Amino acid sequence: MKLVGQAAQYEWLKVNIFTHWVASSNQLSVLVFDAHPSLPESIAASFLPLTIESRRDPFWAYTKLMDEVARLEDVTVMAIRNYVRAIEKEAPQEKPEPPYRFLHDISRHAVHVTETLDVAVETMDGMLSLHESVKAQVGDDDIWQTVHGRLLFSQQLLKGLRWRSKANEKRLQNEIQLAFHMVTQYDSGVSVAIGKAAKEDSAAMKTISMLTLAFLPPTFISSIFSMSFFKFDADTGWTISNNFWIYWAWAVPTTLVTSALWYYWQKQRIPGRSQAEKGPRPERQSLSLCV
Template structure:
């Protein structure tokens, strides 16, 4: 049954090393070979080299059923490795052993690390080290599948293995110290990139006026610090799983001294990355302290301004009270003088004071006007000084949603 060929095929960069000829490089289109039913292996040359490093794109291979099946069949890769949840994981280590018909054991190991690389310009990128290693116990051949490896890390692998020690190849875990040295190098750079940005924030001096912190930038640095801490914690757990598995397999491996040296190297990288995790946690706490300090500084400045406003308001209140007291003092005499200055009173006659018969007109207009003014004031006071919950209920009745102030996560 012929399988449908996808639009894109997987291009593999293959680097091979053997005693004598050294390193060689070639590029193959695996799908092109498989789709033509070629008898050529397409991946490893014949005779088989001692080391074969294959750089491939797992994202493209996942879309090609033919290529994916070839990797599963040839390298005994577990199908779970190609699953979605394995792809979305942030780190793991796995190991399985098999035995050939002549009794020789082979080991398949796979591991995954994530590293967040942060530039001084706040631009960041994710490095993903997704490695599958197949070690043949009979020929001691090692095939390393490096999926979606960044170019600079791929170059570092070639530099680290420019002259491998043939004795190291007798261990199925010989490649992992080289891998962990790259993990440690890039994680160290990630931790110090966060530390440098935190230090720049710590060195900033307070302005003379109201502080105006860049909260978005502060929270971005804190977010990067959290991600770096997460990747370091997962890396430590992954290396511990690697050490546990290597300790279990140690008695069944041939070269005790070589295995002891590899185990010591793995322990060193576990200790080193654990210390990086502690430094990353310190960066995280320092950044949170700076964010809290920024909030408190602004709050302190605003509180000081509020105190000044309160003192000014208090002074204005005393002045208004004085004015009100003077007004109340002179208001009764003013009212009395206004009453007696009306034309309803006449004291020019010889008989003395004369009160007009129409004086009732004054009360007819004065009393209703006063009552209307007091009622209007009471109605307006009650309408515009309603409690906050009542006002919110009115807004909700009009389908107006009141959203709280947003804060950065």
């Protein structure tokens, strides 16, 4: 796998290998198909130099092939590790905006790398078990031990890479959780700031409301007595007009109409509120019995 830039582009290298060994002539045929163009050359180069003695072991080619597999796995694991390290070294921002899509893409690739390593280790276990069964056919214990030791080394190398890949997964999960926590903490701080501002606004509105309530009765009284329905004379004192009822005849209906319009507007602005306050209407249920 190869990652390119923050877009998390990648390339998976697939290789299929078929081997056939002829015991009578110690001849081994290796067929590579459906491989990336760069792989056949590197696989062919890995077989050099070739010793005649090692050809007596039917598994000698796998020591070369598994070295190439381990090299490719190492490149992939280190590519993931480099991205993880770059993410860990990023300086914290005042307003965190983590690239969640990118983080999850890298995490997904890390899981795939661990999967390929698990398969490789399991394959090596089966290969070593089969190599035990051909010890008698080789005939030369030194050659068999050399090939077996190389296979064991490849197995341990792949196991070490698997543990590194799993560590990459855990480190990525740690960074993703940290990103979530940082965003949550930032949002909590913003919410607290909004709450404080709302509290200050509420205190200001409360002050305005108290002043309005304090001045409303005197304003109402002064408005009433400033009308032409009332008259003050030094000789007769205060007199009230016989048509004062006109004020009430207009004020009361106007107040009622205004209140009704406000109530209707609130009801239309929040549809379904009345039905929600009343609660769901029970549905009728029918029961059919078949005898």
